[in-house]
Amino acid sequence: MDYQWLKTFIVAAETLNFRKASEKLMLSQPSVTVHIRLLEEQLGSKLFDRLNNRVTLSDAGKFFYIEAVRLTKDADASVSRMHAFSQGYRRNWTIAISPLMAETILPYLLRTFIERHPEVELSIRIEESEMIEQLVDNGDVHLGISALDATFKTLNQS
Incomplete structure (x- = not known):
């Protein structure tokens, strides 16, 4: 076809x-x-x-x-995905982060993460804190960063 x-x-x-x-x-x-x-x-x-x-x-x-x-x-x-692979990326992670956290800690986190994991392509989703936990639980994103405490028992807090 x-x-x-x-x-x-x-x-x-x-x-x-x-x-x-x-x-x-x-x-x-x-x-x-x-x-x-x-x-x-x-x-x-x-x-x-x-x-x-x-x-x-x-x-x-x-x-x-x-x-x-x-x-x-x-x-x-x-x-x-093939374009990303040809540029050296071997995995793709999607991160959901609240607007406040994106403004304050995201630049530092990105710099540190990229230095340690150059093979990972990151996609960033700016989402309201109330939505982030659900996105992680649904598997829509790999990681969620929010100032709110997690309420789902299956998710870890750090």
């Missing part, structure tokens, strides 16, 4: 207009039509209903839209 066909389908599904999709994608309108036709052939389903120069998503198109978005996000994330 061609990545560009997926991107074309997603934009066409969001605009419900092949001309607008072609403008957003900087492709010719016939190219958009060909991408959609080839994708429909590969999937064995019509993704759009066409009536009087208007297009709407078919039931199959509505179903596949969610899949196409997931597939392209996964592909984009893989490319990002």
